[in-house]
Amino acid sequence: MRESWRWFGPNDPVTISDIRQTGATDIVSALHHVPIGEIWTIDEIRKHQNLIESGNKKQSPLTWSVVESIPVHEDIKLGRDGCQASIDNWSKSMENLAACGIKTICYNFMPVIDWTRTDLAYKLNTGAYALRFDQTKFAAFDLYILQRADADADYTEAEINEAREVYQQMSPEESERLTHNIIAGLPGKMTDSYSLDDFKKALAQYLHIGHAELRDNLDRFLSHVLPKAEKLGVKLAIHPDDPPRDMFGLPRIICTADDLNRLFAQQPSSSNGITLCVGTYGSRPDNDLPAMARRFGSRINFAHLRGVSRDKNEQRSFYEANHLDSDIDMVSVIRELLTEEHKREGRGQNARSEIFIRPDHGHQMMDDIGKTVNPGYSGIGRLKGLAEVRGVIRALSTHIQSGS
Ligand code: DNO
Secondary structure, eight states, rough: OEEEEEETTTTTTHHHHHHHTTTTEEEEOOTTTTTSSSSHHHHHHHHHHHHHHHHGTSSSSOEEEEEEEEOOOOOHTOTTTTTTHHHHHHHHEEEEEEEETTOOOEEOOSSSSOSSSEEEEEEESSSSSEEEOOOOHHHIIIIIISOTTTTTGGGGGGHHHHHHHEEETHHHHHHHHHHHHHOOTTOOOOOOOOHHHHHHHHHHTTTOOHHHHHHHHHHHHHHHHHHHHHTTTTTTEEEEEEEOBBBBBBOOOOOOHHHHHHHHHHOOTTTTOOEEEEEHOOOOOOOHHHHHHHHHHGGEEEEEOOOOOOOSEEEEOOEOOSSSSSOOOOHHHHHHHHEEEEEEHHHGGGOOOOOOEEEEEOOOGGGGSSSSSOOOOOOHHHHHHHHHHHHHHHHHHHHHTTTT
8 A cells, every 4th residue: 555645736735844754655746737628748747746756865755656636627528529639638648747657647527516515614522623515505505695597406395495594594704605615615626716607607518418428528538548548557546526426417427336337337448447535435325435445446546545424314414534433434445455455466466556545634633723724635634544544554454465
C-alpha cells in the first residue's frame, strides 16, 4: 500500500514539509491553475513536480505519483459537436504526465457540480468540526434559493414542507453560506465556480441529457483515451459521484456497483480503473464497501479512505465521521485492498502491484481550528486519519502475507 497525501499546490496551507512529517511517501496533486480543458504542458508539469520533489536528495523523498484530477471539460460530458478537441487536449495532458513518470490519473464525470456538502463546519461532540451533507438543507437550496424549475417533482410533499421550514428559519447569512458551499465552495472541484444565474444556465444545458446519453459520452471519451493510456502504461481511476445519486435533475452515472459493472462491460481495457472512494460509495446504504473492494479489486488504482455516518431517519444525510468509526467497516475494506495487492504480487505485476491510498478528508481539530484550511483537507485531522489507517495496514499486512 502506498501512503499518499493530497497537496493543492503552493497555496495549500499544509506545506510539502508538513506532509513529509506525516510519513506519507507519495503526493496526489494537480495543476489547479491551468484552465479546464487546456493542455498540461511538460514544462508546467515539471515545474510542479519540482516543487514537490526538489528536497528529495536531503530529506525523506516525496514523489508526485497520482494526479487528482485532470478535469473533464463540460463539452465532453455534454457530447457537444467539437468536443473532440477537448478530448484530444485531455489525452495530451495524460501523455505529458506519463512522459514525466506520473501514471495514475483520477478524474470524474459529474456534470456541472463536483463533490457537494451543505455544512463545512459541523461541530462534533469531541469539539472538532466535520463536513456534512444534509438532505433537507440541500432540498431547501434547490427549491427555495435556486428555485429550479420543476424541482418539486424530485421531492415528496413531506420533504417539500420540511425544506420550506428549514429555509424559512435560515438567516440571510446562512442562506448565503449554503449557496456558496453548494455551488462555489469546495477545494479540488473540477468544475467552474458559478453565480446562481450561471448555475441555472449550466443546469439547463443538461435538460436533454439523461443517464443513457451521459454514459454514451463517457464511453466516447474512454474509447479515445484508453487505447493511448494502455500504450503509455497509464492507469485511470474514475472517482464516484459524491453524493452518489442524481442531483438537481442531473444524471449521475458512477454511484453503485451496477454502474461499475456497466462501465467495465463497456470498456474492458486494463487501463480502465477506479478510485475506490470509500466515503462516497459508503454514503449509500446499498453499497457494501468490503464487497465492492473485493469485486472490483483488480480495477482499483487509487483509494480514498474515509468514514461516513448516515442519519438514522434520512439515509441521504451524513457527516464525515472518524476514519475507522463510521457506518463503513474500514478494517475489512483495507483487508480486501491488501489481499488484492498480494494477488497482484503473485501474478508478478510487481511494478504496479501497490495501491495508492490517501486519508480522505479529516476533521478540523486542535491547531487546525481557527486556521484557514481547505475544507476537509486540514493537516492534523488528516494526519490522525492516516495514522489510524496505517496502524490497520501494519496489523493486517503480516497476516495477509503469511496467508493466515
Ligand atoms: C473531494 C474529492 C474530489 C475529487 C474529484 C475527483 O475531496 O474527492 O474533489 O478530487 O471529484 O475528480
